[in-house]
Amino acid sequence: MIEIRDLHKSFNGQEVLKGVSLRIERGELLALIGMSGFGKSVLLKHIIGLMKPDRGQVLIDQEDIFQLTGKALEQMRTRFGFLFQGGALFDSLTVFENVAFPLREKTAMKESEIQARVSFQLEQVRMLGAEDKYAAELSGGMKKRVALARALVMDPEIMLFDEPTTGLDPVTASLIQHFIGQCHERLNFTGIIVTHEIPKIFEIVNRVALLNQGRIAEVGTPDEVRKSTHPQMAQFISGATEGPIECQ
Amino acid sequence: MIIESLRELGRYTLSVLKAGGRMVLFLGTTLFWALIPPFRLWLVIRRINFIGVQSTLIIILTGAFTGMALGLQLFYTLRRFGAESMLGPAIALALLRELGPVLSALMVTGRAGSALAAEIGIMRLTEQIDALEAMAINPYRYLIVPSLIAGIIAFPLMTCIFNIVGIYGGYLVGVKMLGLGAGVYWVEMEHLVKLRDILDGLYKSVSFGVIVTWICSYKGFFTGYGAEGVSKATTEAVVLSSVLILAWDYFLTSIMV
Numbered sequence: 001m002i003e004i005r006d007l008h009k010s011f012n013g014q015e016v017l018k019g020v021s022l023r024i025e026r027g028e029l030l031a032l033i034g035m036s037g038f039g040k041s042v043l044l045k046h047i048i049g050l051m052k053p054d055r056g057q058v059l060i061d062q063e064d065i066f067q068l069t070g071k072a073l074e075q076m077r078t079r080f081g082f083l084f085q086g087g088a089l090f091d092s093l094t095v096f097e098n099v100a101f102p103l104r105e106k107t108a109m110k111e112s113e114i115q116a117r118v119s120f121q122l123e124q125v126r127m128l129g130a131e132d133k134y135a136a137e138l139s140g141g142m143k144k145r146v147a148l149a150r151a152l153v154m155d156p157e158i159m160l161f162d163e164p165t166t167g168l169d170p171v172t173a174s175l176i177q178h179f180i181g182q183c184h185e186r187l188n189f190t191g192i193i194v195t196h197e198i199p200k201i202f203e204i205v206n207r208v209a210l211l212n213q214g215r216i217a218e219v220g221t222p223d224e225v226r227k228s229t230h231p232q233m234a235q236f237i238s239g240a241t242e243g244p245i246e247c248q
Numbered sequence: 249m250i251i252e253s254l255r256e257l258g259r260y261t262l263s264v265l266k267a268g269g270r271m272v273l274f275l276g277t278t279l280f281w282a283l284i285p286p287f288r289l290w291l292v293i294r295r296i297n298f299i300g301v302q303s304t305l306i307i308i309l310t311g312a313f314t315g316m317a318l319g320l321q322l323f324y325t326l327r328r329f330g331a332e333s334m335l336g337p338a339i340a341l342a343l344l345r346e347l348g349p350v351l352s353a354l355m356v357t358g359r360a361g362s363a364l365a366a367e368i369g370i371m372r373l374t375e376q377i378d379a380l381e382a383m384a385i386n387p388y389r390y391l392i393v394p395s396l397i398a399g400i401i402a403f404p405l406m407t408c409i410f411n412i413v414g415i416y417g418g419y420l421v422g423v424k425m426l427g428l429g430a431g432v433y434w435v436e437m438e439h440l441v442k443l444r445d446i447l448d449g450l451y452k453s454v455s456f457g458v459i460v461t462w463i464c465s466y467k468g469f470f471t472g473y474g475a476e477g478v479s480k481a482t483t484e485a486v487v488l489s490s491v492l493i494l495a496w497d498y499f500l501t502s503i504m505v
Binding site: 045048050073074075076077078080082084085086088089090091101102105106 | 371
């Protein structure tokens with residue numbers, strides 16, 4: 001279970017997170033929506049401890065991630081999978097080596113087992129056959145698919161997806177969304193998806209949270225969100241240019 | 249007006265001290281992780297290839313021309329005193345104690361140091377370093393420690409190559425072109441060059457290896473945003489490394505002579 005309590009973060013005097021509080025239950029998949037530049041990716045990086053807040057807490061099963069150091073933090077992070085917005089594939093490694101990387105670094109698996117696991121993951125994202133390619137040889141969509149395979153290869157308990165389908169063609173976006181949904185059913189991970197895919201994302205998530213002006217404006221199930229009369233949520237779902245959400 | 253100038257000076261001094269402190273902390277953290285197993289031998293070998301092996305050609309070229317230029321300069325200078333026989337030891341001592349370590353370090357900084365800063369900087373920008381941390385892999389151990397160890401190994405090796413090629417460059421000019429006896433060139437060198445001369449040069453190059461990998465990794469690790477940030481980090485890495493090499497060389501020379 002993830003609990004975010006009153007999280008504040010500023011960059012160069014500009015407050016991006018102004019007291020975010022949110023609770024995600026074990027096994028729940030939550031979509032985090034909101035305007036670009038409103039701190040959704042920053043929030044994800046806080047959850048895994050890549051960024052430190054000015055104040056506030058992120059509790060993972062009652063443990064504050066910002067209080068953990070050394071081995072304890074390392075141990076905590078092995079429970080996570082993180083899909084970065086740009087993929088963050090290692091340039092110097094091939095597709096196969098990228099996906100195999102966490103297995104080689106963090107497990108004592110035999111090479112044959114790694115081979116089988118990586119092939120399975122690549123098959124799931126339809127990237128089998130591209131094992132020997134380097135990141136520079138892949139398109140944006142292919143990079144995202146490989147990065148997704150790498151993020152899920154360790155069967156994480158907690159998955160953080162930072163815009164997994166942004167910039168992709170509709171077919172690839174559907175493929176990735178379907179794959180995330182399938183993996184969630186299979187692995188039952190606790191997950192947060194930062195996304196703009198509305199209303200498509202409602203098909204696979206349990207709840208939706210709107211981050212606006214540095215705070216969680218509203219949280220609800222997809223059905224509740226569709227019918228929401230909350231002015232900010234209603235405007236965001238409809239995509240109206242007029243309303244309480246101001247484009248910055 | 250005066251108060252504002254003093255404030256500005258104070259702010260600048262504090263920012264310099266802060267940056268210096270961060271750099272020292274970065275080196276301290278790297279050295280700490282360098283001592284903790286497991287050691288990633290394969291990564292060190294890859295870095296030695298990157299810093300050392302791929303710099304070999306440029307080291308051979310600069311070593312050869314430095315030795316040849318020294319041969320020409322020193323031959324005519326020494327002839328004024330009737331001391332041409334000292335050409336061999338003069339070239340060897342100049343190269344072994346001073347020019348070999350310094351010039352090879354500067355050349356490797358230009359080739360590999362800049363590339364190291366740019367590579368790590370791009371890894372930072374494209375979130376590859378964040379990805380390492382998210383996978384519970386310490387980026388210091390994975391990225392910086394192998395570079396530091398590779399620098400400590402590769403720099404003295406590059407210096408040795410530079411020295412050998414330089415001495416042969418001096419031989420080519422002094423003996424083959426200007427007619428000095430080959431025996432005189434080598435025998436006088438053997439008499440006057442001591443083991444300590446060689447070791448002092450190698451100690452210097454080891455310290456230059458630390459300086460270059462430290463500064464270049466640091467600048468890449470804390471690069472600014474965008475292409476401009478990486479470009480700035482790379483330039484600063486090369487300039488700061490080069491200045492530190494020369495300043496540190498003076499300091500070491502003053503305690504070694």
